[in-house]
Every structure is written in structure tokens, then in C-alpha cells.
Amino acid sequence: MxxxxxxxxxxxxxxxxxxxxxxxxxxxxxxxxxxxxxxxxxxxxxxxxxxxxxxxDTKAISSQNAEYNKILQLCEKGQFQQALPRLRQLLAQNPTVSEYHRVLGQVLSETGDQNGAIDALIDALRWDPRNGYALIMLGNIYARHKDDITSANKFYDQALAINPQDFIAINNIGGNLMQLGRAQEAERYFEIAYEIQPKYPNVLYALAMVRQQRRDYTKAFEFALQALRNASSGDPIRRGALALVMQVARQQLEATNTFALADEYQEQLEAATGKEIRVDADERIPTAAKLEVAENYGRAYHQIWFKPSYPAVDHLVMHEMVHLDFMGQARQAGNNLLFTSTGAGKQAFIKAALPQLKKLEKAGYSDANVTGFIESVYEGMMRQLFNAPLDLFIEDFLYQQYEELRPTQFLSLHKLLLEYIESARNKQVATYSPPAVHRANTVLNLVAALHFKDLFGYDLTPEFKASVPDLREAQQLWKEYQEYRVDRQPGEEYELVQHWGKDLGMAAYFELRDEASMRGDLASGRAKTETAATPTEEPNGATSPEDLLAAIERDPLDLDGPVPADARKEPVSYDDSPAGQMAVMFYCLDALKYLAGKTRDQVQEVAFEIGMLGRSGIDPDNRTSKFSLASVPGKSFSSLQLLAWMYTSFQELDPGLDTGLQFAKELALARTMFTEGHG
Known part of the structure; x- marks a missing residue:
């Protein structure tokens, strides 16, 4: 033709x-x-x-293309020995096709005949000097098998001259050199590929690895993040990029004194506010970092506490300082607001949660337990409503102003998001929290995930398994935040607090009051029923519902908490009571039979619910009290029976957990009987 x-x-x-x-x-x-x-x-x-x-040559195309494709399929499957004779026969029919020689070179190289491969690839170039794949393969063979980088670069450069825009091929050249430990030579090709296509995830990943080898962790982190941001969901490079981001971030955290950034920032704030800021470590605080504003404690200085064992806590210290910075800016502009809650607001919240309270009471929880739980839910929700919008502006500020802090910021926010995801998907949290609160919590956490995606290119929102309405609501709040984000003025963040509280149905439970007038009222006694809180302070030392639930899982009987005056002082044991041992053993056996075949989540639900009851006190000597469990419907429990079930279920989950119950012998006997009964 x-x-x-x-x-x-x-x-x-x-x-x-x-x-x-x-x-x-x-x-x-x-x-x-x-x-x-x-x-x-x-x-x-x-x-x-x-x-x-x-x-x-249409004749060759029609007669040989089918056979050529079959040979390629054999090569893709690694069946090179089967492909070799068919390929030689094809070459005998038409030796003028450069690609036939190129494929022959690939087959020979894969089977270990590097010299034969070189000859075949040279033949490919004789028939087509512009066969880029043949040039790259020759370069690979000289680099990998001949340790001849000079000759390899000659063929690589020729391939580059033929198609200077083929960034994929250029990146592959760099990758081959990188595998040989030739990082310096590889970087040249990575840089060329990056100039051609700066969004190609493979070359971004490669440049991150080069910077990592140089211990330039800040730049390595940025390249790895770009690779993560640009890789599609199904691209294998995405998983590798995420792993590299995490690895480089940890390396940067170990190699860099990011607390030096906090020291410098602290000096700036002290000069701007005219108040001393003290930053001290304390493992006993309930959160990773905590801010105490001077005026709220009658001090001449602001106090920031941090838990030194917490990962990436230096980021959280910086976070608390930005809270102070923003508060100072709002004060200077005369529009700083305080978040206040009144007794009436709390009562309105409790009234709205009555259906949930009745559900808890019906499940057998004591009045004290129900009251403590709902108060923690209220205070945790209020704290989140106030902080969620402010935190977005704070993290934006840190991201833009402190590039060196970004790896630590990523680790810290990623850890928090994993906790949010666990909370959103936790069946116990969903069961025991009022639906409106659980929804508001999930929506606000989804907004945090959208912000994380915007900053770092990593989307964790699918992990929440959230409903479509919740995700849509989060996207609406995120859109509103973006409108403020561009040119935030001091104090404007409080407008989002008000708007989001209204959107989420929580506006009736709090107020934002002008700081000057509010402090005047507090000083004169006109606001005795109100509680003023700054962004990250813990009103009344409360913990969030999910924190409370996690605490119960860690310490079912509140052994680490304050001991009531009438509390039992010694561990529960029946070593000196054969009858007691027998009773506990049969109760444990009963629990094993019930829990057999249950999933870990179902076992945890039983253990957790008994743990909730246990924190308000279960007296094993009480023979009259009866308990019921929502997780074990249709069954009534005595005090001792309930403790035996709790011990058994927690032992199934974590044998090393200290519940304060010494039922090891009884459980061992029960397991023996259970095994024999099912043998």
C-alpha cells in the first residue's frame, strides 16, 4: 500500500x-x-x-500481527522459552521489523543471555535508529549487567534526544539507575522528567526518595506529598507514596528540633501580648496538650501543658500558641468572644436527650452513671463546636507559615483523624450517644478530614463510612469555611462557630459573649450561672464521650480513678471460699458459652457495657441487686455473675488487662469444662 x-x-x-x-x-x-x-x-x-x-507493508501486518501479539502475551506471562522459537521464526519471515529484534533482545536478556540481547537490540537499531525502547533496554543492560555507566548513558541520552518529551521513559531510566545505587546519575533524569511533567506521581515519588537519601526530609516530604496528591486511587504508587510520607515525616521528627520553632514563636507572642507564656511537660494531663489562659486562672501568665510521650506533640504546642495568637488579634480588634454555657442551655440539651436517657436507664444503668455520661457528652459537644472552626484556621496558618513543621503536622493530624474515624464507626459510641450529637460529631470530624485532604492531598473521608446526608452537610460547612478562609479578619472565626452551631441544631445550648462585657459581669457577680471557656480548655475537667468509652475499655472498674469513701479496697478474690469459687467458675462457663462464636466487636460490646456499670460500683457481696444488659437481651444478672461475665469478656479481648478481679483459676476451670463439653 x-x-x-x-x-x-x-x-x-x-x-x-x-x-x-x-x-x-x-x-x-x-x-x-x-x-x-x-x-x-x-x-x-x-x-x-x-x-x-x-x-x-499491509501484507506483513495482516499475516504476522496475530502471531506477534501471541508472542507478546507469552512474554507478559514470563513464558520466554515458549516465545523464543516463535519469535525467531517471525524474524526469519520478516527481518526488517525493528520491534521483532527489540522483543528478541528483551527475551534473551530475561533468560540471562545479555550478550545475545545486546546483538539483537543493535539489530533493532540498525533497522530503526529511532527505536527508543531498544535504546533504553541497551542502556539498562550496560548499567545493570555490565556495570558500564558510560555506555549506558550514551544509549539513554540518544533515547532522550529522539523523544525529549517522553517523561515516562526518562523517569524509567532514572529508576533503573536508582536501583543500581546510582542516585546522582538517576537524579538527572528525574529532574528532566519533572520539568516535562511536574504532576507525574512516579517521578515525584522518585525525587522524594533521592531527597530522603540526602536527609533533606522537608523537601522529601513535599515531593512524597505531591506524589500522593497526584496518584489515582488505583495506582500502586499511591500506597508507596503514603508509606514514604509517613516514613519521611518520622525521620524529620527525629532529626529536627521543631520545638525551636515553638520557642521562637513564643517569644513573638510574649512581645505582642505583654504576658509571659510558660510551656511545661506533664504526663498527667488528660489531653496531649492543654492551654490555660491567664485571665481564666487569675494568673499573670498563660500556661501551656503538653504530654511529652505523645507523638508529634510539638505540633500541638504550636497549635495552642496559635490559639493565643488569634485571641490576641481579636482582643486588639475589640471583638474577642468567649464561649459560654448556662444551666438553662445544659437543661435544654438534657431535655432533648431524654429518649436516650430512658434507653440507658432501661438498660440498667444507675442514675449517677447516666447523669455523668450525658454531662460528658454535653461538655464534649460544646467544646468541639467551639474548636472545630478555629482549628481549621489554625492548621492553615501553621501549614502556610511553618513549612518545616509540615511533616510533624501531618503525623499529628493523621493520628487525630484515625481517632475520629474510630469514634464515628464505633458501635458503642453510636449506641450510647444522642443521635443529634453523634451526627454533629461525625459531620465536624468529616470537615476536619476535608481540610486534611486539602492540605496534604490524602482523602480519609471514605473511611468514616458516613451517610450521604452527613457527608453532604460536611461539604456545605467546608464550603462556608472556604469563603472565610481567603481573607479571615481577627475574630471572624467566631461567626463560623455561630453558623455551624445553628446548622447542626446546637445553637440553643451555648452563647458567644463579648469578652470585655462578659468578664465585667463575672467580676460583678452578674453571671454566676455561666461558664466561660477558651478554645482548648476543658470545662469542669470533662472528657468527650469517646474518651470516656475508651477509658472504660482500658480501666473497666475505674481502678486508676479516685477511690470513693465506701469503695472496696482489696481486689475481688474467692481463694478462701470454695463456694464462691464454684459460683464464679459456673458464671464464667456461662459467659464462655454465650460468647462462643461471637465476633470481637460483639464481645467488646458486652465487656464495655458491664464496664460502664462497673464504674459506678458493683458490689459482689450484694445478693439482692439485679442487672440487665442491652447486649445480652432477656437475661438477668446478679452482682457476682456480672463481674464474672465482665472478667471473662475482657480476658477474651485482652488477657493482660487488670480488672481488679482475681478469677484466673475459676476461668481456667471453666475453659476446661467448656472444651470438654464441646470436644
């Missing part, structure tokens, strides 16, 4: 890319050859006077 074109303006209208070649016939021939190439079959293009002829 022969195609002819007149060498005129019309030809260039058909092939506008070729017009830039001007009067260069050789470049025009190359362009038309590439255009009319079909798979391995390249045409013959010649210019005769004012006519261009393109000869295509």
Missing part, C-alpha cells in the same frame, strides 16, 4: 505539527514515519521532488 502526498500547504494543514520542521526533509520523514507506524510495523517514507510517498 502506497500513500502519496503533495509537498505543499495542504500537507501541513493535515499534519500541523510537521510545519515547524520548515524545509527540513529528514524531520518531516521522521514525523510521517511515526504517524503511519502500526504496532511494530513502520512504513517507508521518501520524498521525491514535490511528492511524499508512504509505503506500508
Amino acid at each position: 502506497t500513500i502519496t502526498h503533495s509537498l505543499n500547504v495542504f500537507l501541513y494543514s493535515l499534519f500541523p505539527e510537521a510545519e515547524v520542521f520548515g524545509q527540513n526533509p529528514a524531520r518531516l520523514v521522521e514525523h510521517l514515519t511515526d504517524f503511519y507506524t502500526f504496532g511494530p510495523y513502520r512504513p517507508t517514507v521518501t520524498i521525491k521532488g514535490e511528492v511524499v510517498e508512504v509505503k506500508i
Whole structure:
């Protein structure tokens, strides 16, 4: 088949890319050859006077293409020995096809014949000097098997000259050199590929690895983040990029004194506010970091506490300082607000939660337990409503102003998000929290995840398994935040607190009051029923519902908490009571039978519910009290029976947990009887 074109303006209208070649016939021939190439079959293009002829071997295409594709399939499956004779036969039929020789070179190289592979690849270039794959393969063989980087670079550079825009091939060259430990030579090709396509995730990942080897962790982190941001969900490089982000962030945390950033920032704030800021470690605080505003404690200084054992806590110290910074800016502008809650607001909240309270009471919880739980829910929800919008502005500020802190910031926020996800998907939290509160909590945490995605390119929102309405609500709040984000003025963040409280149905439970007037009222005694809180302070030392639930799981009987005056002082044991041992053993056996075949979540639900009851006190000597469990419907429990069930269920979950119950012998006997009964 022969195609002819007149060498005129019309030809260039058909092939506008070729017009830039001007009067260069050789470049025009190359362009038309590439255009009319079909798979391995390249045409013959010649210019005769004012006519261009393109000869295509359609006979070879129709007769050989099917066999060629079968050979490629064998190679893809690694069946090189089966492919080799068929490939040689194909070459005997048509030795002019460059790609046949190139594939032969690949097969020979894979089977260990590197010298034969070089000969085949040279033949491929004799038939087509512009066969880029053959050039790269030759470079790979000289680099990997001959340890001849000079010759390898000669072929790599020729491939680069033929197609200087093929960033994938260029990146692959760098990858081959990187695998050989030739990071310096590899970086040259990575940089070229990056200049051509700065969003190609593979080259971003490669540049991150190069910077990591140099211990330039800040830059390595940025490249790894870009790779994560640009990799599609199904791209294998995405998983590798995330792992590299985490690894580099930890390396940067270990290698860099990011507390020095906090020291510098602290000095700036002290000068701006005119107050001393003290930053001290304390493992006993309930949260990783905590801010105490001077005015709320009658002090001449602000206090920031942090838990030194907490990962990436230096980021949280910086976070608390930005709270102070923003508060100072709002004060200077005369529009700083305090978050206040009144007794009436709390009562309105409790009234709205009455259906949930009745559900808890019906499940057998004591009045004290129900009251303590709902108060913690209220205070935790109020704290989250106030902090959620402010935290977005704070993290934006830290991200933009402190590039060196970003790896630590990533680790810290990622850890928090994993906790939010656990809370959103935790069945116990969903069961025991009022639905409106659980929804508001989930929505606000989803907004935090959307912000994390915006900053770092990593989307964790699918992990929440949230409903479509909750996700839609979170996206609406996120959109509103973005409108404020561009040019936030001091104190404007409080507007979002008010708007989001209204949107989430929580506006009736709190107020935002002008700080100057509020402190005047407090000083004069006109606001005795109100509680003023700053962003990260813990009103009344309360913990969030999910924190309370986690605490129960860690310490079912509140052994680490304050001991009531009438509390039992010694561990529960029946070593000196055979009858007691027998009773406990049968109760444990009963529990084992019930828990057999249950999932870990179901076992945890039983243990957790008994743990809730245990924190308000279960006296094993009480023979009259009866308990019921929502997780074990239709069954009534005595005090001792309930303790035996709790011990058994927690032992199933974590044998090392100290429940204060010494029922090991009884449980061991029960397990023996259970095994024999099911043998």
C-alpha cells in the first residue's frame, strides 16, 4: 500500500505539527514515519521532488500481527522459552521489523543471555535508529549487567534526544539507575522528567526518595506529598507514596528540633501580648496538650501543658500558641468572644436527650452513671463546636507559615483523624450517644478530614463510612469555611462557630459573649450561672464521650480513678471460699458459652457495657441487686455473675488487662469444662 502526498500547504494543514520542521526533509520523514507506524510495523517514507510517498507493508501486518501479539502475551506471562522459537521464526519471515529484534533482545536478556540481547537490540537499531525502547533496554543492560555507566548513558541520552518529551521513559531510566545505587546519575533524569511533567506521581515519588537519601526530609516530604496528591486511587504508587510520607515525616521528627520553632514563636507572642507564656511537660494531663489562659486562672501568665510521650506533640504546642495568637488579634480588634454555657442551655440539651436517657436507664444503668455520661457528652459537644472552626484556621496558618513543621503536622493530624474515624464507626459510641450529637460529631470530624485532604492531598473521608446526608452537610460547612478562609479578619472565626452551631441544631445550648462585657459581669457577680471557656480548655475537667468509652475499655472498674469513701479496697478474690469459687467458675462457663462464636466487636460490646456499670460500683457481696444488659437481651444478672461475665469478656479481648478481679483459676476451670463439653 502506497500513500502519496503533495509537498505543499495542504500537507501541513493535515499534519500541523510537521510545519515547524520548515524545509527540513529528514524531520518531516521522521514525523510521517511515526504517524503511519502500526504496532511494530513502520512504513517507508521518501520524498521525491514535490511528492511524499508512504509505503506500508499491509501484507506483513495482516499475516504476522496475530502471531506477534501471541508472542507478546507469552512474554507478559514470563513464558520466554515458549516465545523464543516463535519469535525467531517471525524474524526469519520478516527481518526488517525493528520491534521483532527489540522483543528478541528483551527475551534473551530475561533468560540471562545479555550478550545475545545486546546483538539483537543493535539489530533493532540498525533497522530503526529511532527505536527508543531498544535504546533504553541497551542502556539498562550496560548499567545493570555490565556495570558500564558510560555506555549506558550514551544509549539513554540518544533515547532522550529522539523523544525529549517522553517523561515516562526518562523517569524509567532514572529508576533503573536508582536501583543500581546510582542516585546522582538517576537524579538527572528525574529532574528532566519533572520539568516535562511536574504532576507525574512516579517521578515525584522518585525525587522524594533521592531527597530522603540526602536527609533533606522537608523537601522529601513535599515531593512524597505531591506524589500522593497526584496518584489515582488505583495506582500502586499511591500506597508507596503514603508509606514514604509517613516514613519521611518520622525521620524529620527525629532529626529536627521543631520545638525551636515553638520557642521562637513564643517569644513573638510574649512581645505582642505583654504576658509571659510558660510551656511545661506533664504526663498527667488528660489531653496531649492543654492551654490555660491567664485571665481564666487569675494568673499573670498563660500556661501551656503538653504530654511529652505523645507523638508529634510539638505540633500541638504550636497549635495552642496559635490559639493565643488569634485571641490576641481579636482582643486588639475589640471583638474577642468567649464561649459560654448556662444551666438553662445544659437543661435544654438534657431535655432533648431524654429518649436516650430512658434507653440507658432501661438498660440498667444507675442514675449517677447516666447523669455523668450525658454531662460528658454535653461538655464534649460544646467544646468541639467551639474548636472545630478555629482549628481549621489554625492548621492553615501553621501549614502556610511553618513549612518545616509540615511533616510533624501531618503525623499529628493523621493520628487525630484515625481517632475520629474510630469514634464515628464505633458501635458503642453510636449506641450510647444522642443521635443529634453523634451526627454533629461525625459531620465536624468529616470537615476536619476535608481540610486534611486539602492540605496534604490524602482523602480519609471514605473511611468514616458516613451517610450521604452527613457527608453532604460536611461539604456545605467546608464550603462556608472556604469563603472565610481567603481573607479571615481577627475574630471572624467566631461567626463560623455561630453558623455551624445553628446548622447542626446546637445553637440553643451555648452563647458567644463579648469578652470585655462578659468578664465585667463575672467580676460583678452578674453571671454566676455561666461558664466561660477558651478554645482548648476543658470545662469542669470533662472528657468527650469517646474518651470516656475508651477509658472504660482500658480501666473497666475505674481502678486508676479516685477511690470513693465506701469503695472496696482489696481486689475481688474467692481463694478462701470454695463456694464462691464454684459460683464464679459456673458464671464464667456461662459467659464462655454465650460468647462462643461471637465476633470481637460483639464481645467488646458486652465487656464495655458491664464496664460502664462497673464504674459506678458493683458490689459482689450484694445478693439482692439485679442487672440487665442491652447486649445480652432477656437475661438477668446478679452482682457476682456480672463481674464474672465482665472478667471473662475482657480476658477474651485482652488477657493482660487488670480488672481488679482475681478469677484466673475459676476461668481456667471453666475453659476446661467448656472444651470438654464441646470436644
